[in-house]
Amino acid sequence: MEEHFEINHRRWEEAVQIHVKSTTGVYGVPEFRAGADVLGQIESEEVGDVSDKSLVHLQCHFGLDTLCLARRGAIVTGLDFSGKAIEAARALSAETGVAGTFVEGNVYDAAQLVSGAFDIVYVTWGAINWLPDIEAWATVVAHFLKPGGYLYLLEAHPAAMMLEEMEDGTLVPTYPYFQGRTPLTFDESTTYTGDPDRLKNTRTCEWNHSLSSIVNALIGVGLRLDFLNEHDRLVWKAFPSMISDGQGFEVLPPGVPSVPLAFSLKASRP
Numbered sequence: 001m002e003e004h005f006e007i008n009h010r011r012w013e014e015a016v017q018i019h020v021k022s023t024t025g026v027y028g029v030p031e032f033r034a035g036a037d038v039l040g041q042i043e044s045e046e047v048g049d050v051s052d053k054s055l056v057h058l059q060c061h062f063g064l065d066t067l068c069l070a071r072r073g074a075i076v077t078g079l080d081f082s083g084k085a086i087e088a089a090r091a092l093s094a095e096t097g098v099a100g101t102f103v104e105g106n107v108y109d110a111a112q113l114v115s116g117a118f119d120i121v122y123v124t125w126g127a128i129n130w131l132p133d134i135e136a137w138a139t140v141v142a143h144f145l146k147p148g149g150y151l152y153l154l155e156a157h158p159a160a161m162m163l164e165e166m167e168d169g170t171l172v173p174t175y176p177y178f179q180g181r182t183p184l185t186f187d188e189s190t191t192y193t194g195d196p197d198r199l200k201n202t203r204t205c206e207w208n209h210s211l212s213s214i215v216n217a218l219i220g221v222g223l224r225l226d227f228l229n230e231h232d233r234l235v236w237k238a239f240p241s242m243i244s245d246g247q248g249f250e251v252l253p254p255g256v257p258s259v260p261l262a263f264s265l266k267a268s269r270p
C-alpha cells in the first residue's frame, strides 16, 4: 500500500471502533438497531427511489447508511478499505437482519473486488477527500454504472475545506483550492463524532478536489450531470463556531456571510 493510504488506513481502523459505539448522536446506531432509517435529510430527498435498485456504496464506513438504503429496498454492496469497518458492517447486518454484502478493499481496486454493474453508485460525506486522484476515482464510478444508472455524490464543499477558523471567529482561506497531488497532512487526537476517546494514529493525508475537477472528471468518463446543488449545512462541526440547526446539521452562526459548506450531484450514464 502507498504510504498515504497506509497512514489513513491506520487512522480509520482505529476511528471506526470509536464511531460504532459513539454516544454523541452523530451516528444513530441505537436508533438503527431499533428499526429506524437514519439516512440524512439531504441524501434522503435527493437520492431518488432506491427500491429494488442495485447499489454500490463506495467508502461505506461501518455500513450504517448502506443498510439504511437496504431498508429502503435497495440491494446493497458496501466497500471500504478498513477491515474493522467491514467487520462492523457485517455484524450490524447480521444483528439487524438487514441484508448487505460488504467487501474490504481500496476504492481504486474496487473493479477487481466487486463484480457486476449497478443502478446506483453512492458516495457521501467525507469520502473523496481521502483520494489523491479524482480522475481515477471517476473511472471506478463509471465502471460500476449500468447504462441509465447514476452516481449520487454528497460531500463537503471544496471552498469550505480551504478555510480555517481564527480565534476571533473569522474564516480565513488557509488551504489550497487547487491542491494537486501533494497531500495535506493533519494531526488530530480525537475524531469528528466528538467522543472523548484519544486516537493513537493522529495523522491523516487528505486532498481537496475543486468542484470543476470533480465535475469534469465525471464528464470525462462519459457521465451526464443531472443536478449540482450547494448547501449551507454540514453533518459535522467543521469550524468551532458552528451551531446545531436541530435537524442533524451544523450551520454557521447568525451574522456570518453564507458559505457553501456542502455540495451534491447526480450524474448518469447515458
Ligand SMILES: C[S@@+](CC[C@H](N)C(=O)[O-])C[C@H]1O[C@@H](n2cnc3c(N)ncnc32)[C@H](O)[C@@H]1O
Binding pocket: 005, 008, 012, 059, 060, 061, 062, 063, 064, 065, 079, 080, 081, 082, 085, 105, 106, 107, 108, 124, 125, 126, 127, 130, 131
Ligand atoms: C468519513 S467515512 C465515510 C463516511 C460515510 N458516509 C459514513 O457512512 O459515515 C470515510 C471512509 O472512507 C474509507 N476510506 C478512506 N480511504 C479509502 C480508500 N482509499 N479506499 C477505500 N476506503 C477508504 C475509510 O475507511 C472510512 O470508512
